[in-house]
Amino acid sequence: MSDSKKTSYFSSGFTLGILGGGQLGKMLLYETRKWDIATKVMDPSKDAPCRLACNEFVQGNLMDFDTVYHFGKNVDVLTIEIENVNIDALEALEKEGVEVYPTPRELRLIQNKITQKLFYVDHGIPTAPFSRFAYTSEIDDSLDHGGIQLPFVWKSAQFGYDGQGVKIVRNRSDLRDLPNVECLTETLIPFKTELAVIVARSRNGSVVHYPVVEMEFHPEANQVEYVLCPARISDKVAKKAIETALRVSEALEHVGLLAVEMFQTREDEVLVNEVAPRPHNSGHYSIEASFTNQFEQHLRCILGLPLGNTDSKVAGVMVNLVGAEGHEGEVYYENIEKILSLRGVTPHIYGKSVTRPFRKMGHVTIVNEDMEEARKIAGEVKRTINVISKMKV
Amino acid sequence: MSDSKKTSYFSSGFTLGILGGGQLGKMLLYETRKWDIATKVMDPSKDAPCRLACNEFVQGNLMDFDTVYHFGKNVDVLTIEIENVNIDALEALEKEGVEVYPTPRELRLIQNKITQKLFYVDHGIPTAPFSRFAYTSEIDDSLDHGGIQLPFVWKSAQFGYDGQGVKIVRNRSDLRDLPNVECLTETLIPFKTELAVIVARSRNGSVVHYPVVEMEFHPEANQVEYVLCPARISDKVAKKAIETALRVSEALEHVGLLAVEMFQTREDEVLVNEVAPRPHNSGHYSIEASFTNQFEQHLRCILGLPLGNTDSKVAGVMVNLVGAEGHEGEVYYENIEKILSLRGVTPHIYGKSVTRPFRKMGHVTIVNEDMEEARKIAGEVKRTINVISKMKV
Structure with missing residues (x-):
């Protein structure tokens, strides 16, 4: 990026794209307004907190490839305020020269909690012991054979935003309420x-x-x-x-x-x-x-x-x-x-x-x-x- | 105002009107966004800094009675970010139940610098000695007769925003560049x-x-x-x-x-x-x-x-x-x-x-x-x- 383009954050001709228009995006917009940085925001809800204070608001599905791709084609730098976005689209945009931060590589690693856990293990970063399961229904088997013990923390591999997708399981009946998805169980650390x-x-x-x-x-x-x-x-x-x-x-x-x-x-x-x-x-x-x-x-x-x-x-x-x-x-x-x-x-x-x-x-x-x-x-x-x-x- | 209306600042059904959409209004909008207070802003320029982050932006002449009056009829509380607005319209709105702050009375007193000066004198508030003139052209006479001395500060009675309308007069030729309007001269205080x-x-x-x-x-x-x-x-x-x-x-x-x-x-x-x-x-x-x-x-x-x-x-x-x-x-x-x-x-x-x-x-x-x-x-x-x-x- 040339110097003249860099300084244009503070004048005309530069647009920052934000995927997600919730409270985090809203607070980010205080700062873009403070520096008069032009922004374009996309969120599935037409009433999203970011509908005001951005230069352009687009209603759209953040998980849809085409929607995210077309949104991103018209911005200079693209960022997110929520992890659950279509990463394939971000990768395509990155290849075509849009600056995407956080990077799609980083997002892919974090978006799936199992990949995230394996990343900690690979890098010797201390984290609670865990087991991975293709489906929640497989946990019963593991309990039967002593592979894991109650109580434990259950986490869905995907979509773990805002306290959803995380549950403390104290007995087998707690398992019944959980979605049957790719997941991990983690030792409950006191x-x-x-x-x-x-x-x-x-x-x-x-x-x-x-x-x-x-x-x-x-x-x-x-x-x-x-x-x-x-x-x-x-x-x-x-x-x-x-x-x-x-x-x-x-x-x-x-x-x-x-x-x-x-x-x-x-x-x-x-x-x-x-x-x-x-x-x-x-x-x-x-x-x-x-x-x-x-x-x-x-x-x-x-x-x-x-x-x-x-x-x-x-x-x-x-x-x-x-x-x-x-x-x-x-x-x-x-x-x-x-x-x-x-x-x-x-x-x-x-x-x-x-x-x-x-x-x-x-x-x-x-x-x-x-x-x-x-x-x-x-x-x-x-x-x-x-x-x-x-x-x- | 009932309690239920008061708390509605923080939910739906309340609108704050702001006359003027410049930088002061823009910074005020950070706060209305922080508290999710609905706002309606009017400014003569369609590119005013406040065009974003308000709920509704209206382009209009702040000095025109009808424009200000109609703008103000649809808000609950009306405020200003610039003094030069049509005060007659604000008075009409106030009479009809719109809460206008600052009050039209206060604005009228401040908007004219001569009235403002007389107010200080009336209330025994220390201020620099001054003389008032219906027209700048009358100052020459006063200088001739020793009514005032050079140097002095010249201030137009109206529209003194942002350094305009104020001038240090060191010699008679400085007077030539000044508009021939109602004004005051003030002793230059070291x-x-x-x-x-x-x-x-x-x-x-x-x-x-x-x-x-x-x-x-x-x-x-x-x-x-x-x-x-x-x-x-x-x-x-x-x-x-x-x-x-x-x-x-x-x-x-x-x-x-x-x-x-x-x-x-x-x-x-x-x-x-x-x-x-x-x-x-x-x-x-x-x-x-x-x-x-x-x-x-x-x-x-x-x-x-x-x-x-x-x-x-x-x-x-x-x-x-x-x-x-x-x-x-x-x-x-x-x-x-x-x-x-x-x-x-x-x-x-x-x-x-x-x-x-x-x-x-x-x-x-x-x-x-x-x-x-x-x-x-x-x-x-x-x-x-x-x-x-x-x-x-």
Whole structure:
């Protein structure tokens, strides 16, 4: 790419394509607007959060070869905000000179959780022991013969977005509810906490990483409830988590962000759980807390710009806003005014008109000079705001 | 307004109207998108920065009664990002139940610089001595009779946006270039520095203020070159500036933001220069540096939400990006990649396709734990980036 083309990110004649128009894309669009970078977004839903703020919005099936191919032909750089896209089309586009980041090779490896697991094993990256199955129905046999033991974590090989496709299996009857698909089972690791490190790697090869964050999960919904940055862990464990994340990054040679999710075991070992090749829920705190937020950083990576400083200005805690149980219908953010009166509280509303139990509807960031205070306020936020529907009887 | 209507800011059925679609409106739209608040924007230019990210964009003349009136009839709350709008239309809308903030009364008072000056005098608010003239041509007479002395500051009564409408007159020939309009002349105050305080006042009457910022002006263009927060002044002067700004705020009973620009004289007196009833260039640093940025704060005010914390997370310096002299045509941001490699540097590109000498094309914020370091990097930013047109011969 010539220099004159490179600088045109900031003027006319350059278009960034984004596959997926959900909340991650929406937050990426704040940054493209900030830098006046022209964007074209495709999403299957005409009401996708990205329908505004892009220069062109296209409704289309992200898994369809022709749709993705034709969309990508008219952009200069193509990125994604969701992994489940037609990778064959991305490969064809890449061959024809479109810059696709993350690369199709990287996406193919990550999209299938079995391939991802084998990649960790091949590169000596610590991860929980696992077994692979062509169909969920084959697991019974393996239990019969002692190949695996209850309880375990079941993961579908494909389409594991947003807590779907992952299930803790405690007894055989839990297996009955699962789809009969290619899958893996993973030893249930008793862990102290979950950690994540976002690594940013530019297309020119330079690498920076964000601080280690700590994730607290909702015990039932298997969704993150709080993300804390920095994680409240020892320097030794933090160092280990960062080294592990950088090893994954180096082995993968990704371009763009890579969110590396890890378990901190009871023995203070660090095991890689899974990775996401894009801006990630565990990095949302960075909008308010970091010198360079993850969305701007992703742009810097895929456009080959110098990477930004990943330090935090203040401590940050993020609370996911998910639909309350028992509520389905037009969304209502009960008590949102109340949380706005708390110090350092910023709600982000994704703009989905309908709420469903555990659906990600937004998030709230709490920043403070002091982490303990931020976490305390985050608890208050969590107890105060409710994502409900008034249509409930 | 009923509670159910109030909470609908965050769901469907509520629309915020914005008169003016320039850079201030564009930055306000980041916040409406963050909270998924539906917006309708009107601007005379079809290529206005706000054409994206609003729910509906209307091209129209902001000074035309019918155009403004019909635009405003279909929104719930109406705000402005530029003072020069048809106030008669706003008054009609207000009478018919549209919530208009800033109020037409407040806008009328501010829109005319003579009325604004008389307001300060009436309320005992310190300001530079001045004389008023129905026409610029009458100034000669006053000079002849010793009514005023050279040099002085000439200000047109109307339309004083963005450095236009203000001129330092050092000799009689300077007067020849000025439009023959209603105007005032102001004693040229030898000042140490210019300060500004942004006061936020909610429609429910609660008030908060941002820290005092310090402004460094370009010596010729009469445009701000650097804004520093916090100002490098004594606590005593800071206290005086804040008290003065709060007095203006209280007297004006504004709703929304009020940016109060002041001179710090050689004797450490504080004189009010002028005010702006909206998000202001002197508050752009707040996007990166403050707990609550000025645009979110403006929304909080006009929607009657609790006001946000105005503390800074880090020191901030803002550099205006204005078109270089001798360049007119399609804009090119020379060396923007270079400034992106400096620590804590965030460029904002407003998205105007054509540059002209001294036209505001964007700004850059530099944040740092240490103000001296931030100011140093800001100087480097200023020396490095150039807003030019390649079409120059």
